[in-house]
Amino acid sequence: xxxxxxxxxxxxxxxxxxxxxxxxxxxxxxxxxxxxxxxxxxxxxxxxxxxxxxxxxxxxxxxxxxxxxxxxxxxxxxxxxxxxxxxxxxxxxxxxxxxxxxxxxxxxxxxxxxxxxxxxxxxxxxxxxxxxxxx
Numbered sequence: 001x002x003x004x005x006x007x008x009x010x011x012x013x014x015x016x017x018x019x020x021x022x023x024x025x026x027x028x029x030x031x032x033x034x035x036x037x038x039x040x041x042x043x044x045x046x047x048x049x050x051x052x053x054x055x056x057x058x059x060x061x062x063x064x065x066x067x068x069x070x071x072x073x074x075x076x077x078x079x080x081x082x083x084x085x086x087x088x089x090x091x092x093x094x095x096x097x098x099x100x101x102x103x104x105x106x107x108x109x110x111x112x113x114x115x116x117x118x119x120x121x122x123x124x125x126x127x128x129x130x131x132x133x134x135x
Contacts, residue, residue, distance in 0.1 A: 007057035008054055008057050008089065008092050008097065009089070009092070010089050010090050010091060010092065011088070011089065012053050012054065012057075012088070012089040013053060013086060013087070013088050013089075014049045014050060014051070014052035014053025014054070014086070014087045015049055015052065015084055015085065015086045015087075016045055016048045016049045016052055016084070016085055017082055017083065017084040017085075018041075018045060018082065018083055019080065019081070019082050019083075020036075020037045020041075020077055020078065020079050020080060020081055020082070020083060020105075021079060022079060024037055024038060024041040024079075025037065025038055025041075025079060026038035026039070029041060034076065035078070035079065036076040036077055036078055036079075037076070037077040037078075037083060037105075037110070039073045042071075042073055042083070042085070042103050042110065042111050043069060043071065045083060045085040045103060046069070046071060046085045046087065046101045046102075046103060046111070046113075046115060047066050047069070047115065048085065049085040049086055049087035049101065050064070050066070050087035050097075050099045050101065050115050050117055051064060051117075052087070053087045053088075053089055053099065054089065054097060054117070058119060061121060061122050061123060062119055062120065062121060062122060063119075063120060063122045063125075064097065064117040064118065064119055064120070065117060065118055065120055065125070066115065066116070066117050067116050067117060067118050068114075068115070068116040069113065069114075069115050069116075070113045070114050070115075071101065071111050071112065071113030071114075071115070072111060072112060072113060073110065073111045074109065074110060074111060074112070075105070075108055075109065075110040075111075076110070077105040077110055081105045081106045081107070082105065082106050083103055083104065083105045083110065084103070084104055085101065085102070085103045085111075086101065086102050086103075086104075087099040087100070087101045087115065088100045088101075095118050095119040095120070096116060096117075096118055097116065097117045097118070097119065098114065098115075098116050099114065099115045099116070099117070100112075100113075100114060101113055101114065101115045
């Protein structure tokens with residue numbers, strides 16, 4: 001793999017924001033009955049922040065895959081409020097990237113934790129996944 005992670009230094013930050021809509025709620029995502037931001041949506045937003053943090057620094061033909069997520073969802077967010085997820089790169093160890101992550105709605109911290117991603121060769125990864133269909 002052509003290694004071009006020199007720009008991936010701890011301290012980089014990525015953020016993404018969304019306005020909570022019905023499709024982001026726990027009932028729509030199968031994660032509960034309360035009509036608030038579902039944990040799966042918060043997790044997806046956190047992963048998107050990590051991607052935003054690093055993907056523009058990767059070599060052509062590389063991407064990252066989430067391999068571990070340890071977060072707590074600590075406050076509810078109703079439909080209509082904005083949520084911003086932030087991922088701060090704290091460790092680069094070979095292909096492994098570790099982030100401190102958090103999510104905040106317009107009022108308070110709603111989630112926090114740690115997320116790990118790994119840098120992979122896109123074509124090789126896709127070939128390996130496709131092979132699963134033919135084994």
